[in-house]
Amino acid sequence: MDLHLKGKSIIVTGGAKGIGLGICKVLANEGALPIIIGRNETDNQSTLAEIQSLNGQAHYITAELTNPADCERAIKDALSIAGRIDGLVNNAGVNDGVGLEGGNYDSFMASLHKNLVHYYLMAQYALPELKKNKGSIVNIGSKTAETGQGNTSAYAASNGGRNALTREWAVELLKYGIRVNAVIVAECFTPLYETWIKTFDHPEEKLKSITDKIPLGHRMTTEEEIAHMVAFLLSEKSSHTTGQLIHVDGGYTHLDRALG
Known part of the structure; x- marks a missing residue:
């Protein structure tokens, strides 16, 4: 299916790894221009090289999105590079294990900045x-x-906020014809997920205990499957x-x- 994304400039936060990388590769394959926003220069360069090796086009901007000034700069730089912004995929974040019993104010607030605040800022600056x-x-969220x-x-609080912002922005931006949706991820085998699995004494058994509970196919969701839905939601096919x-x-x- 031609999603008519050719020439569209799409910002993807956290686009250098995992789900973000999958999204950038699918967008590039559709003829779009993904603009990778990531904190690690080496990872950004590696992703750009991978997309180019597949005959796709992309650009990257190195930015630390927990810094509000970097969010604003990233949007300005993206506009300078591409001349336009046609879509935003808010994806960057990390399940950092800040709980109730073992957490504290500073770690809780820092996690909100890692996982939620930049969703708002990137959307506001790109608006x-x-x-x-x-x-x-398109906001990427989690089942948590x-x-x-x-x-x-x-x-979990950040992802509740992502869901709420998706609905809130969809209402606020109706008058501009801007569509806002979220893709909710449960069990997707990313490099970060693999690192987490390896913390268990018997990682293969732990992974099997998880996949056994996934009804369709008893397998993990792939990054590409997430990416195809994101591309669809960015396109006029989901108008x-x-x-x-x-x-x-x-x-x-x-x-x-x-x-069973």
């Missing part, structure tokens, strides 16, 4: 261009906002879809995990 081009916003996980209060929280998770969040 003039998105209004001009009737662009779209709906299911809970334990020992991750700040991350009457806004304010939606779309779970790409093999039924993990909402289907009975006792299904």
